[in-house]
Amino acid sequence: MLRARRVLIPGVGEQEVLEGIILSGYQVAYMRAVRLIEPLRPLELQEIDMPTVGAEDVLVRVKAAGICHSDAHYRAGRSEVRPRPMTLGHEVAGVVERVGSDVAQFQPGDRVCLHYLATCGVCEYCQKGNEQFCVSGKMMGKFRDGGYAEFVVMPARSVFRLPKEIPFEQGAILMCSSATSLHALNKARLRPGESVAIFGVGGLGLSAIQLAKVFGAGDLFAVDIKQEKLARAEQFGAIPIDAGISDPVQEILRLTRGRRVDVALELIGLPITMRQAVRCLAIRGRAALVGITDQTFEILPYMEVLNKEAEIIGVSDHLAQELPQLIEWARRGALDLSDAITRSVPLDAGAVNGALDELERFEVDGRIVINP
Numbered sequence: 001m002l003r004a005r006r007v008l009i010p011g012v013g014e015q016e017v018l019e020g021i022i023l024s025g026y027q028v029a030y031m032r033a034v035r036l037i038e039p040l041r042p043l044e045l046q047e048i049d050m051p052t053v054g055a056e057d058v059l060v061r062v063k064a065a066g067i068c069h070s071d072a073h074y075r076a077g078r079s080e081v082r083p084r085p086m087t088l089g090h091e092v093a094g095v096v097e098r099v100g101s102d103v104a105q106f107q108p109g110d111r112v113c114l115h116y117l118a119t120c121g122v123c124e125y126c127q128k129g130n131e132q133f134c135v136s137g138k139m140m141g142k143f144r145d146g147g148y149a150e151f152v153v154m155p156a157r158s159v160f161r162l163p164k165e166i167p168f169e170q171g172a173i174l175m176c177s178s179a180t181s182l183h184a185l186n187k188a189r190l191r192p193g194e195s196v197a198i199f200g201v202g203g204l205g206l207s208a209i210q211l212a213k214v215f216g217a218g219d220l221f222a223v224d225i226k227q228e229k230l231a232r233a234e235q236f237g238a239i240p241i242d243a244g245i246s247d248p249v250q251e252i253l254r255l256t257r258g259r260r261v262d263v264a265l266e267l268i269g270l271p272i273t274m275r276q277a278v279r280c281l282a283i284r285g286r287a288a289l290v291g292i293t294d295q296t297f298e299i300l301p302y303m304e305v306l307n308k309e310a311e312i313i314g315v316s317d318h319l320a321q322e323l324p325q326l327i328e329w330a331r332r333g334a335l336d337l338s339d340a341i342t343r344s345v346p347l348d349a350g351a352v353n354g355a356l357d358e359l360e361r362f363e364v365d366g367r368i369v370i371n372p
Contacts, residue, residue: 033149039077065147066091089147093171192216200267271297342366
């Protein structure tokens with residue numbers, strides 16, 4: 001069914017037209033977006049101005065935008081979003097609609113996915129390849145408008161080609177959970193043959209299991225309390241450990257005959273699982289902490305860290321330079337996200353708020369994606 005849209009016609013002004021009718025040379029003046037108005041309030045669907053396209057920018061027509069648990073935190077006020085109102089959504093894939101005058105590497109019609117950090121490219125951190133600490137960097141959907149919309153604009157340096165073999169929905173979630181899992185494994189310096197324990201088998205965990213296998217990991221242990229998640233982890237070759245019925249550290253000790261693991265990834269953000277990730281480390285083991293929490297956890301410095309020369313590593317976001325390899329692994333099928341998406345919803349405030357409610361209640365085992 002065709003919808004009425006307002007367009008800006010030079011010399012005429014704003015006019016209502018039916019969407020689907022091609023108006024060569026005319027610029028659509030408004031678009032729909034689902035936005036956070038204030039914390040602790042439902043998101044609202046608004047009609048807002050089309051984003052401005054700068055000389056180094058790319059305007060993307062959104063085909064898929066993942067609904068991340070972080071977005072539920074933003075709505076609940078657990079993490080600050082500014083300025084407001086703000087269009088949420090940092091997992092985005094789509095088609096290039098327009099490019100800035102200085103952009104030569106993309107053209108309208110290209111399939112793309114978006115790195116969610118808009119960075120300057122010239123500061124000390126950007127130059128050293130640590131752009132997540134860019135002094136003027138802004139995260140899409142948190143500090144600049146994101147992908148819960150019909151269109152989104154990002155600097156060309158944050159735009160990556162999406163091969164035709166990867167559906168838009170998978171390309172969108174690839175840009176968050178899978179990318180962060182890859183960065184965690186890189187930070188942990190996982191080497192072929194090393195053993196790995198993964199705490200939390202959600203979207204990040206399932207990607208981490210598959211990527212660890214690509215790295216050539218040895219024994220892989222997946223720790224969770226939900227049987228369905230553990231069953232999926234086992235399908236990807238991990239050894240399941242049900243933390244609801246046994247102490248995962250003791251179980252890892254038993255399964256490794258007392259050796260423990262070389263690498264542990266904590267993907268949940270709970271003090272108890274962070275402590276378990278450290279306790280299960282072997283000599284010279286590395287625990288990479290990804291899950292976000294505002295609580296502390298205790299360790300025994302000598303027995304659990306110093307005496308083993310173990311390392312506790314913080315993991316923040318991911319890097320643009322890691323994305324081409326990640327996209328290639330997904331294109332080749334080494335990273336399989338075909339079962340990761342449980343359903344899609346329209347660009348509708350009620351549907352999006354409902355999905356966020358489910359995430360708040362931990363009722364979503366896979367990923368939910370918006371199809372505008």
